[in-house]
Amino acid sequence: MSEKKKIWTVHHKINWDDTNMSGTLNLTGLNVLLQRAAVEHAEYLGFGYHHMIRQNLSWVLFRINIQISRMPGWQEKVRLVTWPRELANLTAFREFILYSDKSDEILCRASSEWLLINLDTRRPQKMDDYRQFEKYTTPEKAIIRDIPKVNRKQDFTDLFSIVTRYSGLDLNGHANARKYIDWLDDAIYEVHGEKTLVLMHMTYFHECIYGEELIVQKGGTDPTVFRGWKPAKNEMAFLAKVEIDK
Numbered sequence: 514m515s516e517k518k519k520i521w522t523v524h525h526k527i528n529w530d531d532t533n534m535s536g537t538l539n540l541t542g543l544n545v546l547l548q549r550a551a552v553e554h555a556e557y558l559g560f561g562y563h564h565m566i567r568q569n570l571s572w573v574l575f576r577i578n579i580q581i582s583r584m585p586g587w588q589e590k591v592r593l594v595t596w597p598r599e600l601a602n603l604t605a606f607r608e609f610i611l612y613s614d615k616s617d618e619i620l621c622r623a624s625s626e627w628l629l630i631n632l633d634t635r636r637p638q639k640m641d642d643y644r645q646f647e648k649y650t651t652p653e654k655a656i657i658r659d660i661p662k663v664n665r666k667q668d669f670t671d672l673f674s675i676v677t678r679y680s681g682l683d684l685n686g687h688a689n690a691r692k693y694i695d696w697l698d699d700a701i702y703e704v705h706g707e708k709t710l711v712l713m714h715m716t717y718f719h720e721c722i723y724g725e726e727l728i729v730q731k732g733g734t735d736p737t738v739f740r741g742w743k744p745a746k747n748e749m750a751f752l753a754k755v756e757i758d759k
Contacts, residue, residue: 519651521554523593524614527585535707537584544694547609547623548574550595558597558649562684569632573720574690575604576626579713580656583620590614596651600640604628608655622655632685635720660714663738663754669730672700672739677721687720693741693751700729700739705757712756718749 523546531542555561555572565571585591592614598606604626611621628637675696683689697715701708721727725743727750732738737757741750 517558517649519649520594520596521550521557523550523553523595525591525593527587527589527591529587532587533707536587538586539584540579540698540701540710540713541691541694543579543584543611543621544577545691546593546611547577547595547625548690550593550609551607551625551627554595554597558646560643560646565629566632570629570638571632571685572605572627573630573685574625574717575628576716577690577714578624578656578660580622580658581620581709581711581713582622583618585611585613585620591620596653597646597649598624598652598654599650600644600647601626602641603637603639605640605646608651608653610655624654624656630685661712661754661756663714663716663752664732664735665738665740665749665752667735667738668733669740669742670733672703672729672731674726674728677723677725677727679723682723685720687722690717692721693717696727696729696741697739697751697753700731701755704731704736704739705755709758710755711758713753714755715751715753717751719743719746721750 525546527538531538533539592612595609598608607625609623613620630637677688681688681692728742728744730740730742737755739753743750
């Protein structure tokens with residue numbers, strides 16, 4: 514039997530519905546590309562959804578950092594490389610690098626952290642019980658720059674509110690991570706217009722289920738900080754920070 518591929522490669526051509534008004538890949542399109550590659554590789558390695566659901570467990574995205582050099586344009590061919598990096602106490606790290614297929618230019622780098630949750634309790638499981646996955650890890654980091662700290666204690670100002678609908682739900686019964694990126698992308702445009710992003714950081718704190726209201730807010734002290742607030746439960750769904758190209 515051949516050895517499993519620790520590093521996974523996906524080729525993709527940027528679709529019309531992946532792009533924004535400037536004709537380049539949007540944040541949601543990029544996030545979907547990363548998520549799909551992560552899911553495919555985990556399934557291939559034997560610890561994806563179909564394997565973990567037998568134990569009533571599922572992977573959920575906890576944090577993602579994306580460093581952007583250039584977003585590819587419509588119909589541009591790209592190559593995404595991804596690999597599991599390490600297991601921490603409660604999270605598993607996965608790295609990504611997006612290349613231009615034509616020139617091998619590095620377009621984006623990303624690092625993500627994933628939780629393995631029990632679907633009944635919705636509580637994360639310690640990675641100590643899953644150390645067998647470490648044989649598939651590769652230690653290289655995709656992002657080598659420092660990630661800025663996020664001030665979550667500042668006052669926040671409301672931008673808009675949404676209600677989680679059926680079309681935004683995934684197999685785990687909560688809003689898919691791509692919906693959070695949609696909401697963030699809308700907030701960034703509302704505050705900063707069509708500025709070019711060089712970094713996006715997001716942490717997912719609480720799930721959004723069907724019918725829940727979410728208020729998307731911007732930081733009062735730092736307008737590059739955004740959060741999703743659930744007023745009914747007085748809790749934060751996500752916290753994000755971006756860096757804008759000067």
